[in-house]
Amino acid sequence: MQPTADIDPRTRPLAGAAPAETAAPARRGWRLRREWVQAWLLLAPALILLFAFTHLPAIQTVIDSFWSTPRGRRPAAFVGLANYARLLEDPIFIRAMVNNAIYAAITIPASIALALVMALFVHGRLFGLGFVRMAYFTPTVLPLIAVANIWLFFYLPGIGLFDQIRGIFGLPARNWVGQPATALYAVMMVTIWSQAGFFMIFYLAALQTIPQSLREAAALEGASRWTFFRRVTWPLIMPTTLFISVNATINAFRTVDHIFVMTQGGPNNASMLLLYYIYEQGFRFWDTAYAATLTVVMVTILAVVGIGQFFLLDRRTHYR
Amino acid sequence: MSTLAHHEGPFDRALFVAGAWTLAIVWLLPLAYAAWTAIHPPAFVARFELFAPLTAENFVRAWNAAPFGRYYINTILLVTMILAAQLVLCTLAAFAFARLEFPGRNVLFALVLMQLMVMPDILIVRNYATMSALGLLDTILAIGLPYFASGFAIFLLRQTFKTVPRELDEAARVEGCSLLGVLWRVYVPLARPTILAFGLVSVSHHWNNFIWPLIVTSSVNTRPLTVGLSIFATTDSGVEWSVINAATLITSGPLLIGFLLFQRQFIQNFMRAGIK
Structure with missing residues (x-):
């Protein structure tokens, strides 16, 4: 903590009496450096892999976005902002951005609201608590690919349970996934179903930290369940809500597994999302430069979310 | 605990339990429906009969396919x-x-x-x-x-x-x-x-x-x-x-x-x- 104290000249005469103490500054310096080397050796394997597959590719992606895609004998050429100009004129990219915005605007609040309702239901006493909690959480355990298959079947025109229930009320069969008007919303249902139970866990954890004394005090005051929720629970679980919001936002951009099974971005790009478009450009059309440009957009969005989180959440000293 | 802490009648309580259970059942429906078809012959894909014959045939066919x-x-x-x-x-x-x-x-x-x-x-x-x-x-x-x-x-x-x-x-x-x-x-x-x-x-x-x-x-x-x-x-x-x-x-x-x-x-x- 105070290395300067040891080499203070005024302590010299005293220290001179004991040889062990004169050696102290030198040894401390050596030990300190040994600790550095130890730390770097411990960190090296993880950090090398981290840089190799996260930081360097992110930087390389930005560089790639200023070059053209090498094709055949034609090598990559520097094209400046041409790829970005193409972005702005690409109707499918704009469609994907709009879709992703709608997708985020609906799935995030819906998942959070449902997660909170679920947590309130299974927090405390309830008949059949174990079963109910299991029912809420089970979709989270399934692979999203499997979930998508299950829902594709659920939506099946005529045969699927969805249409069968509509049939009871005399409504006609509809192709939910195959129509541009409903495809994106059909996909959103799947997202909400698969993630609400996961977010419930965070709320459950937060609800358990609310002191029992507050409940008792509220009961003495004669506060209703709703008042208690609005005045006590909701403000206290606010950090959790923010944390879940950030996670849900990231998920809204990074999780598109179900698109592969259900719609492939169609029909007519009605359910095209940004990451799926990156995949399509990068691995169907092999236009790697354009895919890199799209990835830059994606990284920018996630970085903004990250910075936002830093400012919103850091007051609670999450990273201390 | 919550019955102690809050002023609520048995009606509120019933509503609460019913809400929790309804959501649970709705939430399990897609999975239950998929499981139903997986353990019954294809003829029962969209027919719900309590005593429809059970079968492992679908699993065997999937595993072999x-x-x-x-x-x-x-x-x-x-x-x-x-x-x-x-x-x-x-x-x-x-x-x-x-x-x-x-x-x-x-x-x-x-x-x-x-x-x-x-x-x-x-x-x-x-x-x-x-x-x-x-x-x-x-x-x-x-x-x-x-x-x-x-x-x-x-x-x-x-x-x-x-x-x-x-x-x-x-x-x-x-x-x-x-x-x-x-x-x-x-x-x-x-x-x-x-x-x-x-x-x-x-x-x-x-x-x-x-x-x-x-x-x-x-x-x-x-x-x-x-x-x-x-x-x-x-x-x-x-x-x-x-x-x-x-x-x-x-x-x-x-x-x-x-x-x-x-x-x-x-x-x-x-x-x-x-x-x-």
């Missing part, structure tokens, strides 16, 4: 390899961040946290090029490699290591324990709940991961279950739904059964891994 056995082995190899690598690499790194003083610590830790936002999942184009350059395309190693250094694991373990009392650490050193000895004998045993929690999250995440494995694999010998299932369900359009549903349950079976058996621990561990 695609190399699910091989996919299983691939997925198990994959999740085991990722978890082992993550635990070793991230424990070492987290220990350095938690207990050692060295220049660049804060900057490096900030770089680690950045991975929580910008994860390998979205850098697929560039990472594919890297794997291609390394000659690793279509290997199980290539599926796992980008996830070995997990920012989340480093963060989680660092937080846990920081709660270990310094006195224990110093006592072990006085006894002549080396740095790695202290880590292994003091820190790792105390962090066991966190390690278990992270292990569950990691295994279920990588069991379910799809896009990156889809991109880097191109043969039966490397494809994990999720990729195998997607190929099975989309290319063979002639396959009956009852068989596809059986295949869907086959791929998610172990996680589902594991979850149902250890539900309480599962949820508690997810909670532990989630609390920051």
